[in-house]
Amino acid sequence: MTDYRRNFLVGGSFFFTVNLADRHLQLLTEHVDNLRTAFREIRRRHPFTIDAMVVLPDHLHAVWTLPEGDADFATRWRLIKSTFSRQIANGERISESRAAKGERGIWQRRYWEHTIRDEEDFTRHTDYIHINPVKHELVTRVKDWPYSSFHRMVKIGTYPTDWAGDASHDGGDFGERA
Numbered sequence: 001m002t003d004y005r006r007n008f009l010v011g012g013s014f015f016f017t018v019n020l021a022d023r024h025l026q027l028l029t030e031h032v033d034n035l036r037t038a039f040r041e042i043r044r045r046h047p048f049t050i051d052a053m054v055v056l057p058d059h060l061h062a063v064w065t066l067p068e069g070d071a072d073f074a075t076r077w078r079l080i081k082s083t084f085s086r087q088i089a090n091g092e093r094i095s096e097s098r099a100a101k102g103e104r105g106i107w108q109r110r111y112w113e114h115t116i117r118d119e120e121d122f123t124r125h126t127d128y129i130h131i132n133p134v135k136h137e138l139v140t141r142v143k144d145w146p147y148s149s150f151h152r153m154v155k156i157g158t159y160p161t162d163w164a165g166d167a168s169h170d171g172g173d174f175g176e177r178a
Contacts, residue, residue, distance in 0.1 A: 011066055011067060013122060018112075022093065023059070028056065029057045038081075046076050047067055050149065052126040061128070063125055073113070077111060081106070141166050
């Protein structure tokens with residue numbers, strides 16, 4: 001088995017990408033209230049700060065900051081995924097290896113994690129999160145996607161309401177590296 005290495009930085013901030021196993025499904029937006037419930041339940045038992053987040057139909061991106069003295073984001077993700085999965089009716093395709101382990105087939109087993117290095121890195125990842133619905137052509141304006149921390153950040157003055165403009169006019173890269 002592959003030895004995955006994670007950077008468990010105590011009290012650190014991290015960027016995550018978490019995907020559904022079947023990227024053609026839209027479970028996350030179809031069941032967004034279940035996802036919110038899972039996050040609330042796990043945050044109550046294992047506190048952390050959600051600095052930025054966007055939920056798309058088949059994946060989500062988030063920046064979290066863990067409490068001082070705590071580096072265990074892996075347990076939090078495991079619990080969020082399992083709590084959400086228990087709320088969804090069975091019926092997804094399950095591979096033989098998952099069936100043998102008694103697993104559901106909703107989530108990809110792994111997720112992408114990046115340790116936030118500094119304020120610039122934090123800003124770049126937060127901007128990436130908020131532009132993601134435009135990048136995936138779900139909306140042409142960031143403010144039109146309802147499942148995003150962008151709206152909270154507008155209220156506290158981090159972003160203007162018209163941040164990133166209207167993508168129907170420019171077709172830009174949205175900060176992607178070449």
